[in-house]
Amino acid sequence: MRGNVVDLAVAVVIGAAFTNIVNSVVKGLISPLVGAIGTKNLDHYSSCLKDPCVVNADGSVKSGVPIMWGSVAGATLSFVITAAVVYFLMVLPMTKYLARQEARKKAREGTHEVIEVTELAVLKEIRDTLVAQRAASHDER
Template sequence: MRGNVVDLAVAVVIGAAFTNIVNSVVKGLINPLVGAIGTKNLDHYTSCLKDPCVVNADGSVKSGVPIMWGSVAGATLSFVITAAVVYFLMVLPMAKYLARQEARRKEREGTQEVIEVTELAVLKEIRDALVAQRAAGHDER
């Protein structure tokens, strides 16, 4: 149980540190690529449900009903990048490692069963030989 708690604590710490890396990648790489098409910041992409949409500089809505789908797209990109990196760098290698360990364990168990069956067969042959030897000794007397 303690091992699982330690693993979970390590995962939380690594995940928190990794969030900063993903945010930097989105802000430093993805946003400029998107900026080649439109604005550099995904947060500026909005649509308006009820005109006129006026948003103050501090982000508060003055009038209208703006839908800020750009910030949702940025958060989604951050999540997808984080999930992909965690999957390909942590989950997939661990799954392959555990599968190899399981295959080795089954291979060892299979080898032990063959050895045990072989030993049992040898012991039966020894017993049969001893019984035959005793029977031969009784017949000569």
């Protein structure tokens, strides 16, 4: 159980560090690409549910009901990038490694079973031969 706790602690630390990397990629690479189409900050994308929408520079709402779908899109994009990287760099290789280990284990177990079955078949043949010899020696008497 202690090994699992250590593994979990390592995963949390790596995940926290990895979050910073993903946030940097989104802010430094993806946001400028989106900025080529519109604004560089996804947080500026919004719609107004109740007109007129006036938002102060500090982000507080002065009037109206703004829906800040740009920040949701940015967070979703960060999550998708994080999930993809974790899956392709950590989960998929580990799954393949464990499948190979299981296949090797089954192959080793399979060779033992073949040997046991072969030995059992040989022993049955020896038994049948001895029974046949005994029956032949009883018939001669």
